[in-house]
Amino acid sequence: MTHFYDTxxxxxxxxxxxxxxxxxxxRENIQTMDELRANADRLExxxxxxxxxxxxIRLTLAYVAPFKEQTSSTKQYDPWSA
Structure with a gap:
């Protein structure tokens, strides 16, 4: 059964x-993304x-982490160099 949650x-x-x-x-004193990633395998x-x-929560982490890594990249692309 699929559950939908308000976030x-x-x-x-x-x-x-x-x-x-x-x-x-x-309550578990998890306050950062790194702490959440470190505990992701034992959330149950x-x-x-x-x-x-x-x-x-794991799916949300999977979607958020790659996006953050892409946007924090130091490499800049010139939009005119296709």
Whole structure:
């Protein structure tokens, strides 16, 4: 069964998660993207996060991380050099 969650911004910049996920991460003292990545494989162990919510957080991380890495690249491209 597919679940849809309302998401909102939280203390980790660029990440939008359901309020319950933010509450669990706050309780677990996870405050940065790096801390969340380091704990991504054990999200189901946190009280209040089920398998569906844990998977949704991992998918959100997968989409956010590559975009951040692309936009933080120091290489600049000239739009006229095709």
């Amino acid at each position: 909102c911004a939280g203390p980790i910049e660029g990440l939008y998660l359901p309020p319950i996920a933010w509450e669990v991460l706050r 162990q946190f009280d209040g996060l089920g398998p569906g919510m844990a998977q949704m």
